Amino acid sequence: MEYIRVTKDNIxxxxxxCAISNNKDIQVSSKKVWLADRFDEGLVFLKSAKRGKCFIEYIPAENAWIPISADGYMYIDCLWVSGSFKGHGYSTELLNACIKDSKTKDRNGLCILSSAKKKPFLSDSKFLKYKGFEVCDEADNGIQLMYLPFDAKVEKPMFKECARHPHVDDKGYVLYYTSQCPFNAKYVPVLEKTAKENNIPFKAIHIENKEIAQSAPTPVTTYALFYDGEYITNEQLNDKKFLKMTGR
Incomplete structure (x- = not known):
């Protein structure tokens, strides 16, 4: 497979x-703005030259938008291979490219979010374990931090205390999200509109910088929905799914 590295020059x-092909679509444009702002922080976006869901996105963990202590590691935002691209070894090729690049940059290893029980938009723990990753920390909601050290002597990454026990003080529905996931540009306004029309207590908190993301009350910052303080899901909801969840 031929791969292309997305940069400021070609973005x-x-x-x-991971979104529709129309560059004018809000989902695409919002994600590209987020990516462009991260390139100077060391973010790498490597994708198939063929159009489709086949890419890896990673960044030095010090600049990752999640609450972890993992200085010296490379954090994988997303490794996504799906559809007709599955079953050809492309996930392995992308992961190997990340490993090679990270070693060249003298990183201690890789880390990535997964889960004890499969959750949407998180990497498959079975694949990661097959590739040598181990669980190094786990939050109360089953979100796991997995790592692949390049040296057995390096310190393990871990969640910050704020993420280990996901909880918020607000009543009603509270959504934390970033522009890292393109789908949020479409589905967050849908939830805001649906909640308002149905008198459902709802507040969306847009995380707009890494400092806020690194102190968030959730290990998943791209999309984390709470209800009456308790974590519910990291799956983007449309109006029908949201109303069903609320019993309306």
Whole structure:
């Protein structure tokens, strides 16, 4: 497979795989703005030259938008291979490219979010374990931090205390989200509108910088929905799913 590295120089022309192809769509444009702002922080976005969901996105853990202590590691935001790209070894190729690049940059290893029980938009723990990753920490909601050290002597990454026990003080529905996931540009306004029309207590908190993300009350910051203080899901909801969840 031929791969393309998305950079500041080509991001306007390149398809970013995980949203629809129209660059004028708010989902695509919002994600590209987020990516462009991260390149100077060491973010790498490597994708298939063929259009589709086949890419890896990673960044030095010090600049990752999640609450972890993992200095010296490389954090994988997303490793996504799906559809017709599955079953050809592309996940392994992308992961190997990340490992090679990270070693060249003298990182201690890799870390990534997964889960004890499969959850949407999180990497498959079975695949990660097959590739040598181990669980190094786990939050109360089953979200796991997995790591692949390049040296057995390096310190293990861990969640910050704020993320280990996901909880918020607000009543009603509270959503934490970032622009890292392109789908949020479409589905967060849908939830805000649906909640308002149905008198459902709802508040959306847009995380707009890494400092806030690194102190968030959830290990998953791209999309984390709470109800009466308790964590519910990291799956983007449309209006029908949200209303069903609320019993309306």
């Amino acid at each position: 306007e022309e390149e398809h970013i795989c």
